[in-house]
Amino acid sequence: MKSHYQLAIVGAGPAGMAAAAAAAECGATSVVFDEQPAPGGQIYRAVETPAAVDRAILGVDYWRGAELAKTLRDCGVDYVPGATVWQVSPTREIGVTVDGTAMLITADQVIVATGALERPFPVPGWTLPSVMTAGSAQVLLKSAALAADGAVFAGTGPLLYLVAWQYVQAGVAVKAVLDTTPISNYFRATRHLAGALRAPQYLMKGIRLLRGIKKAGVPLIRGVRDLRMRGDDAVSAVEYRRGHDWQRIEADQVFLHQGVVPNVNLSYSIGCRHTWNEAQLCWQATTDSWGESTVEGVAIAGDGAGINGALAAEYQGRIAALGALYRLGTIDADERARRAAPARAALAAERRIRPFLETLYRPPKYFRVPPDDQTVVCRCEEVDVAAIRKAVAVGCVGPNQLKSFSRCGMGPCQGRLCGLTVSELIADFTDLPVSEIGYYRLRPPIKPLLLAELAELQTPAASDR
Amino acid sequence: MVRTADAVVIGGGIHGCSCALHLARRGISVVVVEKDHVGRHASGVNAGGVRRLGRALPEIPLSVAAMGLWHNIAELVDDDCQFVPSGQVRVAENGEEARGLEERASLLRDAGFNHEVVIGREELRDLLPAVSPHCVGGMVVVDDGHANPYRTTMAFKRKAESLGVRVLEQVRVLRIAKRQGTWRVDTSTDPLDVPVLINCAGAWGDSVAVMLGEPVPMQAYAPMLMITARMPFFVKPVVGAQGRTLSLKQFANGTVLIGGGVRGNAVRTTNTASLEFGGLSVNARTAAQILPTMRGARIVRCWAGIEGYMPDGIPVIGPGRQEGVFHAFGFSAHGFQLGPIVGSIIADLVTTGATAHPIGPFRIDRFDSPPQRQRDALT
Amino acid sequence: MFTNIGIRDRDFVRVIFEDQEIMVPQGHTVAAVLLAEGIRSCRETPVSGAPRGPYCMMGICFECLVVIDGEPNQQACMRHVREGMSIERQHGVAQIGPDANAAQDPAE
Ligand SMILES: Cc1cc2nc3c(=O)[nH]c(=O)nc-3n(C[C@H](O)[C@H](O)[C@H](O)COP(=O)(O)OP(=O)(O)OC[C@H]3O[C@@H](n4cnc5c(N)ncnc54)[C@H](O)[C@@H]3O)c2cc1C
Ligand code: FES
Numbered sequence: 001m002k003s004h005y006q007l008a009i010v011g012a013g014p015a016g017m018a019a020a021a022a023a024a025e026c027g028a029t030s031v032v033f034d035e036q037p038a039p040g041g042q043i044y045r046a047v048e049t050p051a052a053v054d055r056a057i058l059g060v061d062y063w064r065g066a067e068l069a070k071t072l073r074d075c076g077v078d079y080v081p082g083a084t085v086w087q088v089s090p091t092r093e094i095g096v097t098v099d100g101t102a103m104l105i106t107a108d109q110v111i112v113a114t115g116a117l118e119r120p121f122p123v124p125g126w127t128l129p130s131v132m133t134a135g136s137a138q139v140l141l142k143s144a145a146l147a148a149d150g151a152v153f154a155g156t157g158p159l160l161y162l163v164a165w166q167y168v169q170a171g172v173a174v175k176a177v178l179d180t181t182p183i184s185n186y187f188r189a190t191r192h193l194a195g196a197l198r199a200p201q202y203l204m205k206g207i208r209l210l211r212g213i214k215k216a217g218v219p220l221i222r223g224v225r226d227l228r229m230r231g232d233d234a235v236s237a238v239e240y241r242r243g244h245d246w247q248r249i250e251a252d253q254v255f256l257h258q259g260v261v262p263n264v265n266l267s268y269s270i271g272c273r274h275t276w277n278e279a280q281l282c283w284q285a286t287t288d289s290w291g292e293s294t295v296e297g298v299a300i301a302g303d304g305a306g307i308n309g310a311l312a313a314e315y316q317g318r319i320a321a322l323g324a325l326y327r328l329g330t331i332d333a334d335e336r337a338r339r340a341a342p343a344r345a346a347l348a349a350e351r352r353i354r355p356f357l358e359t360l361y362r363p364p365k366y367f368r369v370p371p372d373d374q375t376v377v378c379r380c381e382e383v384d385v386a387a388i389r390k391a392v393a394v395g396c397v398g399p400n401q402l403k404s405f406s407r408c409g410m411g412p413c414q415g416r417l418c419g420l421t422v423s424e425l426i427a428d429f430t431d432l433p434v435s436e437i438g439y440y441r442l443r444p445p446i447k448p449l450l451l452a453e454l455a456e457l458q459t460p461a462a463s464d465r
Numbered sequence: 466m467v468r469t470a471d472a473v474v475i476g477g478g479i480h481g482c483s484c485a486l487h488l489a490r491r492g493i494s495v496v497v498v499e500k501d502h503v504g505r506h507a508s509g510v511n512a513g514g515v516r517r518l519g520r521a522l523p524e525i526p527l528s529v530a531a532m533g534l535w536h537n538i539a540e541l542v543d544d545d546c547q548f549v550p551s552g553q554v555r556v557a558e559n560g561e562e563a564r565g566l567e568e569r570a571s572l573l574r575d576a577g578f579n580h581e582v583v584i585g586r587e588e589l590r591d592l593l594p595a596v597s598p599h600c601v602g603g604m605v606v607v608d609d610g611h612a613n614p615y616r617t618t619m620a621f622k623r624k625a626e627s628l629g630v631r632v633l634e635q636v637r638v639l640r641i642a643k644r645q646g647t648w649r650v651d652t653s654t655d656p657l658d659v660p661v662l663i664n665c666a667g668a669w670g671d672s673v674a675v676m677l678g679e680p681v682p683m684q685a686y687a688p689m690l691m692i693t694a695r696m697p698f699f700v701k702p703v704v705g706a707q708g709r710t711l712s713l714k715q716f717a718n719g720t721v722l723i724g725g726g727v728r729g730n731a732v733r734t735t736n737t738a739s740l741e742f743g744g745l746s747v748n749a750r751t752a753a754q755i756l757p758t759m760r761g762a763r764i765v766r767c768w769a770g771i772e773g774y775m776p777d778g779i780p781v782i783g784p785g786r787q788e789g790v791f792h793a794f795g796f797s798a799h800g801f802q803l804g805p806i807v808g809s810i811i812a813d814l815v816t817t818g819a820t821a822h823p824i825g826p827f828r829i830d831r832f833d834s835p836p837q838r839q840r841d842a843l844t
Numbered sequence: 845m846f847t848n849i850g851i852r853d854r855d856f857v858r859v860i861f862e863d864q865e866i867m868v869p870q871g872h873t874v875a876a877v878l879l880a881e882g883i884r885s886c887r888e889t890p891v892s893g894a895p896r897g898p899y900c901m902m903g904i905c906f907e908c909l910v911v912i913d914g915e916p917n918q919q920a921c922m923r924h925v926r927e928g929m930s931i932e933r934q935h936g937v938a939q940i941g942p943d944a945n946a947a948q949d950p951a952e
Binding site: 145 | 845846847848849850851852854869871872873876879880884885886889891892894895896897898899900901902903904905906907909917921922924
Binding site: 695719761763 | 915
């Protein structure tokens with residue numbers, strides 16, 4: 001690892017891996033940092049060393065990641081696994097910890113490819129042990145060949161069905177899938193069907209997943225509009241409502257999911273401008289057509305700049321890298337355009353399905369803005385809806401004032417699991433658009449940093465150069 | 466629509482809110498104008514240190530008077546502001562530093578103050594069992610402490626509002642002009658006409674002073690702070706160091722705040738204060754060397770706030786050159802503790818034209834070159 | 845309850861979970877080990893003492909905090925097992941002062 005690179009890429013998911021490959025083709029000195037021990041990101045996690053014997057259970061799409069990982073290993077960029085990037089400054093000074101040593105390095109260009117995280121799902125009891133996310137079920141499946149027998153899956157969105165399907169493929173009993181997709185979404189989504197039909201593979205895939213789940217005899221309960229988790233020391237039952245009456249399913253494992261949203265902690269902390277995306281109901285960094293953010297020399301690629309899926313992330317990674325290479329002077333405008341053309345065409349095709357998916361799987365307000373006063377919003381500091389209501393009433397009309405007043409968002413997750421809920425809750429209480437409410441002001445370190453590591457920080461002057 | 470009031474306070478920090486509160490208690494109608502939101506800058510994000518320990522000599526009388534108010538803060542603002550009289554200690558790491566503390570104590574005794582007490586190695590260990598063995602002594606002020614800055618500023622604001630003060634947030638003062646004996650204050654919304662104008666604009670205090678034709682050599686910097694995840698309770702007083710930059714305190718919830726004045730970069734036009742990790746690293750090292758337990762702490766957040774610094778390290782407090790103008794700004798990173806008293810001093814000046822507190826050293830014209838001062842004296 | 849659905853050949857390492865030795869597949873995260881062992885809650889919160897277990901498994905939520913080799917606040921879902929590693933649940937509330945819940949620290 002060097003103390004200076006022309007290009008530094010944060011994240012080794014599809015966007016980061018594709019960006020690295022593009023940079024290598026043009027010969028820029030580049031580095032890829034990722035917290036995980038191996039390449040792949042969330043979607044292709046453990047793709048080089050999958051845990052399960054039976055490859056088929058993960059589905060064909062997963063294996064595309066193997067090729068990307070191989071390219072990353074072979075293409076000649078410095079790939080640093082186990083590296084936690086805890087700051088990128090607006091002048092592109094990067095703070096990273098590897099094996100317990102924190103250091104500062106610099107880069108001329110930075111690509112943030114830190115991907116997405118699952119949208120918070122604040123329902124009563126969601127903090128109980130054994131209430132986890134669908135994403136977490138998949139991580140356990142991919143990297144540890146572990147699955148929970150008799151789990152309930154609840155929520156909406158492709159990932160929920162995919163993981164339930166993967167469970168079924170693995171022969172694991174699924175107690176029920178509680179689908180929270182509002183029935184009205186189906187009608188609204190038909191408007192975007194034409195676009196969706198131009199990418200029929202996604203429609204077919206969705207139909208295949210649901211058919212597989214039903215064929216296995218898993219109860220698929222649609223139109224769920226109220227959910228709560230029950231249990232003392234851990235979850236023991238899920239209660240749900242479709243109409244008036246509560247129903248109860250005994251279960252000692254629940255997986256929740258209502259879509260994914262950009263992981264904006266790094267881009268916010270750099271100072272990039274973000275806007276509210278009303279179609280995707282999330283904050284996203286503002287970028288130009290080459291992925292460059294409002295901070296010069298910092299580009300955002302992949303889900304971090306808006307959710308478009310794994311394939312799109314790959315194309316965006318490539319485009320962002322070409323943009324960075326152009327700014328470095330490594331390639332000229334013509335070469336940039338020529339090299340980007342196939343990726344642009346493929347990206348456009350990928351995006352056609354989005355309006356349909358966003359409309360169909362748009363999580364309803366009652367699962368985003370918890371109606372129940374006792375529902376915990378900030379898991380770290382255990383701040384509930386009532387406390388937020390009270391703080392807003394005494395004049396905390398923004399996330400930052402709320403934070404100072406109630407500790408909401410001040411715990412170690414740094415708002416990742418409450419930020420969106422807080423923005424939308426305050427908007428609801430004050431009757432203002434979410435775009436005016438804003439988000440937490442985030443500062444580095446974006447991950448907790450051991451004081452001893454900071455005390456012994458290696459600066460560029462100290463290490464080699 | 467032109468608004469009117471007896472006085473306008475520019476700036477919704479602790480000093481602005483305190484001025485408003487004390488004026489309202491004396492029956493003056495006040496409007497506070499704040500360009501962002503109350504407590505957005507230094508007053509809401511500072512380290513919350515409430516100390517007399519180590520203050521510059523001219524500030525001591527004010528600081529001592531403020532401390533009296535802090536110990537009964539709920540009587541003033543109906544909120545305890547989470548003030549904790551935890552004590553503050555400044556650690557000496559070698560003999561030379563210990564001698565420095567002795568000298569300081571005798572200087573203060575000569576000036577008639579006894580609050581700073583020098584302690585030896587054993588007493589330091591009793592007070593701070595976690596202190597590193599190399600530390601040889603210290604200086605203590607037993608009933609100094611700390612409070613929650615945002616909560617305090619909000620408490621002053623709320624109390625002021627309950628007494629009739631109007632607080633306008635997201636409103637910026639753009640121009641000030643004298644018109645028929647009153648001040649016309651043009652803002653980003655409606656203008657104000659007032660006889661009295663109080664500049665509490667913190668790190669922007671110099672630009673308000675310029676609007677009034679009183680330029681001052683103020684600089685803006687961004688002191689940085691870091692806070693840890695909750696830790697087992699291990700330190701009661703606020704800990705500083707004689708020879709190095711450090712201020713460290715553990716709150717009742719277990720989190721530990723580390724700062725002391727290491728500076729990041731302030732950009733006033735964009736309201737941004739950026740962090741500089743080289744400096745934070747030095748700060749972290751100091752903390753770990755004086756309190757070795759800190760090595761295992763996890764830093765969860767860092768931030769910086771924008772503060773105005775005067776060349777001599779003490780604020781501007783007092784009347785301006787023109788009638789009806791008062792200043793309280795440039796607190797140079799130790800103004801939070803003075804908040805409760807400065808409002809009362811300004812209220813004295815506004816209502817009676819004088820104050821019993823010694824504010825001579827804080828005159829705004831102290832930076833003028835001698836000829837300028839003479840010219841002022843003549844006119 | 846999590847069960848193994850057929851794991852590929854992997855070496856095993858020995859870890860010590862609260863005085864108890866267990867053999868676990870190399871490459872597992874500490875969180876995976878705990879879940880496979882049927883440990884549902886790995887800590888209590890410092891605020892109310894409520895039990896918590898892993899939630900996101902991708903380093904986001906900080907619910908999976910445990911004590912590893914004596915060091916508290918380790919993310920179990922991000923740490924991989926190593927021969928001889930010691931793992932303990934983290935009991936957050938016991939260590940801090942009495943009026944901790946009401947108290948705040950400043951924030952930016
Ligand atoms: C990180 C840090 C740590 C500190 N730690 C301590 C400590 O432990 N103990 C201590 O005693 N002191 C401490 N201080 C210093 C203390 O916080 C300040 O001295 C004090 O809060 C200053 O208050 P203020 O009201 O003057 O300034 P501010 O709180 O900055 O308020 C000024 C306000 O004026 C507004 N304003 C400016 N221009 C205009 C305009 N044209 N129109 C409308 N509004 C305007 C600004 O937006 C701002 O809100 C610290 C400071 C910092 C930054
Ligand atoms: S389970 Fe979420 S951080 Fe480990």
